[in-house]
Amino acid sequence: MTDTSHLDWPFFDDAHRAMGESLDRWAADRLGRLDHPSGTQAVDAACRERVALLAEGGWLRYCVPTGDHGDGGFDTRAICLIRETLARHDGLADFAFAMQGLGSGAISLDGSAVQRQRYLPRVARGEAIAAFALSEPEAGSDVAALQCRAHADGEGYILKGEKTWISNGGIADFYVVFARTDGEAGTRGISAFIVDAATPGLEIAERIDVIAPHPLARLRFTDCRLGPESLLGLPGEGFKLAMRTLDVFRTSVGAAALGFARRAAAEALDRATGRAMFGRKLADFQLTQQKLADMATAIDASALLVYRAAWLRDRGENVTRAAAMAKLAATEHAQSVIDAAVQMHGGLGVRSGTTVERLYREIRALRIYEGASEVQQLIIGRDLLKQEARRRAGAGPVG
16 A cells, blocks of 8 residues: 555645545556557557546646636646656556646647647547657767757748657657757757647657667658647747746656656565564565665655656645656655666566566666756756855955
8 A cells, every 4th residue: 555645744735635535546447457468550549548538537627727828727746746647557557647738738838729729628638649759869868969950931931850758759649849940059049849740850860778668769850841830939039938848847757757656665575574584584684674764765855856846836836856856856855766776676576577676677768858967957056056146246255
């Protein structure tokens, strides 16, 4: 039985607590019976199945903010609670939920009324699968190196280039694509576009297999003609929009890692109290108790950072550093917790198909995507230095 006492923390209100408990019951009933497939076609079908289930349960409405415009429509704490709970029950369901939010997030933040009406209700109903297309073969963490281009042609644009590591690639109904619209270096001159999957010139160049099966692809755009209605937000403001979108969902990556860690800790506790060894239970050994203590401490530390960041964002505060801390700590701690759970299971821990083996594969990518751990460290360090520079500038000369 997984401990959910964190729902009593002051970060949450009664609506969050009720939602968390309701989702946990729903997930145990609806997700616990699902298979964990392998192979591209099976994974694609399983992802679509989970999107449909999440829509049927009403959970995808949290991917789409209720306000007319702006960041305030997102309930970050709800998104994090949902991702934590789904990850604890089924990693692919967490993926399906997260990508619906990330893929449509830029439209929620900066879409026109027409764009919002065309796409967002369909996302919430599970009728359209969304994707966020930012990364390129030579531009991952370094967004400034982005080379995919969209040049003006009459009233519209011609899109050329490639995107890779695109989640939901191959099954998405539309992609939010970031492309360079002028020759400016760095992050200036990047714009965002909504590209329907059926648009001529867009092809799935490659399907990418990873250790935790998810729909991933490399996209190729060859003279892909876009109408003026495809432009999302203002020309040249695409980088800022991408960062705003990631700011909403980066904390939730930490929440997903937290869900994986909680499940691993529960599996480890069950193993420790049930496994006989040398005439005793595994739990009777002090080394086991130390491991369990480390797990519990890491999980609580991660949860405090994740839900602090979510709470701060819902209060309208800048969370660049807090979100980076949450993602960094939660993903790194989850890796350690899951590794310890695998070790505690002995040979069963590396047997294909066991829960802890699946969690071991699931967690690894979270330390990379939406900003690798090293990038989060840079964000935190630079923010601390900026804060110190401001403090020194305000203090004036000393002595």
